[in-house]
Amino acid sequence: MVQTDSLDPKTSAFDLSAYLSDRRQQVEAAIDQALAIQYPETLYEAMRYSMLAGGKRLRPILCLASCELAGGTITTAMPTACALEMIHTMSLIHDDLPAMDNDDYRRGRLTNHKVYGEDVAILAGDALLTYAFEHVAAQTQDADPERVLRVIANLARAVGGEGLVGGQIVDLASEGNPDITLDTLTYIHNHKTAALLEVSVTSGAILAGATDTDVEQLRQYAQRIGLAFQIVDDILDITATSETLGKSAGKDVAAQKATYPSLWGLEESRHQAQTLIASAKAALDGFGELRQPLLAIADYIINRTY
Structure with a gap:
């Protein structure tokens, strides 16, 4: 396991705000360069409309952080970060x-289909998905080709039937079902939300050549922050305003979706999220000072307001 213990995380300050701002700027500059407008212009404009609409850039930042944690570089991880x-x-x-969820606003402005129409929005999403894999394969530098292939395979699994798409279809099928169980709800969000966060963390480490043991520790961290992220999302859907969220608040209730607060209540949901975050941070024990960004991001997830 990586050992860099010259900095004690209990006594040393880590400026997460500055870290996130710096990494976000680097990611957005790379995305801007990767998605230059070309023919057919409408397609690329629609892709850029949603890609450059802001957002936390949490998934790419997690990828960069885990790559650095495992001894890699931002340059090596950036194509995968953009793909994520x-x-x-x-x-x-x-x-x-x-x-699907039928929303008019995302990240504080009109959703893609409200601007470009449903047909273009579907194709813009398709183009982004396929280009993501091309970008990793063609642009990754200074990484063993076998590691790049492993990352591509993991990305495909995370977004397909064993990941995001599988979680989404169970989510749609569960709408309006008053008898949905905790196991089903957790299945949905382990696949729909946590799977992409998990592959974000593990991909950076794999590209850097981390051991299987270290990748597994990081996987446990990612799975736990992923589920906590969704619990907090469910809480915010009830407690935050549309202006704060940048999307329509209260849509889960309106769509009769099962959520963690609907099963546990708000107080227990907050407790469960806090427990998951504590367990996620414990999974990083032994990594030394370079785990600081991942520790701070875990705290950010539990304390976020949007």
């Missing part, structure tokens, strides 16, 4: 469609 945001943005474009 492409895949995430595709999921948001498709999620907002009338046939």
Whole structure:
């Protein structure tokens, strides 16, 4: 396991705000460069509309952080980081469609299909998804080809029937079902939300050549922050305003979706999220000072307000 203990995380300050701002700027510059407008212009404009609409850039930042943690570089991880945001943005474009969650706003502005129409929105999402894999394969530098292939395979699994798509279809099938169980709800969000966060963390470490043991520890961290992220999302859907969230608040209740607060209540949901975050941080024991960004991001997830 990576050991860099010259900095004691209990006594040393880590400026998460500055870290996130710096990494976000680097990611957005790379995305801007990767998605230059070309023919057919409408397609690329629609792709850029959603890709450059802001957002936390949490998934790419997690990828960069785990790569650095395992001894790699930002340059090595950046194509995968951008690909993760492409895949995430595709999921948001498709999620907002009338046939899915039917939302008019995302990240504080009109959703893609409200600007470009449903047909273009679907194709923009398709283009982002396929380009994500091309970008990893063609642009990754200074990484063993076998590691790159492993990352591509993991990305495909995380977004397909064993991941995001599988979680989404069970989510749609569960709408309006008053008898949905905790096991089903957890299945949905382990696949729909946590799977992409998990592959974000593990991909960076794999590209850097981390051991299987270290990758597994990071996987446990990611799975736990992923589920906590969803619990907090469910809480915010009830407690936050649409202006704060940048999307329509209260939609889960309106769609009769099962959520963690609907099963546990708000207080127990908060407790469960806090427990998951504590367990996630414990999974990083032994990594030394370079785990600081991942520790701070875990705290950010539990304390976020949007």
